[in-house]
Amino acid sequence: xxxxxxxxxxxxxxxxxxxxxxxxxxxxxxxxxxxxxxxxxxxxxxxxxxxxxxxxxxxxxxxxxxxxxxxxx
Numbered sequence: 001x002x003x004x005x006x007x008x009x010x011x012x013x014x015x016x017x018x019x020x021x022x023x024x025x026x027x028x029x030x031x032x033x034x035x036x037x038x039x040x041x042x043x044x045x046x047x048x049x050x051x052x053x054x055x056x057x058x059x060x061x062x063x064x065x066x067x068x069x070x071x072x073x
Contacts, residue, residue: 010025012027014026014027015027015055019066020070021039021040021041021042022037022038022039022044022066022069022070023037023038023039024036024037024062024063024066025037025038026055026058026059026062029051030051032051032052032053033051033052033053033054033055033057033058034047034048034051034052034058035047035048035052035058035059035061035062035065036048037062037065037066037069039069039073042073044069044073046065046069048061048062048065
């Protein structure tokens with residue numbers, strides 16, 4: 001799968017993107033996908049509660065979670 005524009009690759013090989021101090025990382029977990037949203041300045045690190053069948057589903061869930069986190073902070 002080609003890396004989308006604006007997406008970086010971590011030292012562990014995971015895709016991530018930074019937005020307003022938040023870092024959203026999507027990674028493989030066994031045969032599924034998971035994600036984590038972190039913000040060092042706010043001391044936030046939230047892992048997805050479930051896994052997803054593909055990277056697109058994990059990215060969409062991470063986007064929804066990011067919108068929610070940003071509205072709370």
